[in-house]
Amino acid sequence: MRSFSIIFFILEIVNTFLVNNTAFFHNHDSIRQKRGILKNMRYIWSEKEIPYYVDSLLDPTLVKTALNRISKETCLIFRHKLEKNKALFIYLHNDHYETNLGRRREIPHKIYISLYLRDIGKIIRETMRALGVEYEHNRFDRIRHIIVKKKNIQPFFLKYFSQENAFFSTYYDTKYDHRSIMHFSQYEYTRTLQKVIISKDHLMQPFMGKSKYLTFNDAKILNEKYCSFPFINHLPCFYKGYQDPRIPNICKCLPYLTGNQCEIIRPNDPQCTQRMIFAEVERQKYIILRVGGKCTFYFRTKVGSRIMMNLKFLSIGNIDRGPCNEENSIEFKYKNDYSVSGFLFCPYKNEFNFTSLFHSITIVSNFPPTNAQLQVTFKKVKKPR
The missing domain is CATH 3.40.390.10 (Collagenase (Catalytic Domain))
Incomplete structure (x- = not known):
């Protein structure tokens, strides 16, 4: 009874500031299904273990790293082969990154990689296109x-x-x-x-x-086609979760949710400020957050209002000062669907001012343990009529 009460309380909190309407759940409309992976099964590979070959002029380690990032998020396995005739995918050098969409008559399937521009994200992109996923x-x-x-x-x-x-x-x-x-x-x-x-x-x-990793929805699209197990029963998944590709009796959740059904907010790392939820304020409020780990902070106000916010890093610890990417930034989620990727705010930027489109904002950090501090100033504002 006590565990049920805790889960119910958490669900009430999550529902208040993460969800504004039922669109955040599984509002799957069969008439308006959204395009992303080919429906025609002729173009989808039946194999879940894919042997591949890499041209001698290309870096096999770079290709392997890219394929490992796909495998980590899916049930798919890629095996490196030294002979072309033993491969389903072959990676060849070219001026551009390109391939055909989905499985075709010609086997092995050719995936072209630029000799002059090393980009692990584009290797992932073209591999997923070969698997039948269309460009976004x-x-x-x-x-x-x-x-x-x-x-x-x-x-x-x-x-x-x-x-x-x-x-x-x-x-x-x-x-x-x-x-x-x-x-x-x-x-x-x-x-x-x-x-x-x-x-x-x-x-x-x-x-x-600019992405170097699959987003949550990139992996979801691939998993729904290649890694679903309809004959294995599992409880419904909440908040855009779906059947886990490796443990199919539980759900795969957004990074800051956990539980078999994605019903629990994942606690912050010890390096983070432990308070996670910040409610509406009429007057401007100023806080300092420790963000040097895997941290999530939820800001919400009344439905129909907005949040005005200013962000500024006070200290960045040992965070990389290179070009802004998934590894050296905080993610600022401001849309009404939190499975959609947000804006990246990096430590070398002076500050960031923003007024939300809806009544909630989520800030997510994914740094290795470090002493990083973020100053947040925020207040509730009325939504324009």
């Missing part, structure tokens, strides 16, 4: 999120920017993600040195095509 910027609903400047694209590569019909593929109840590993960068295949993709959310413009 080609989603049927992209018009709401990006503008594609076709006149700035090299003509031969226009085929990689084709928006397809929603009924050709399915996205398994995931929403558009600018930081998807499957998203092109703003200058990809440009012929004029001008942007080929412009985000309608200006905060996400610099992060398109």
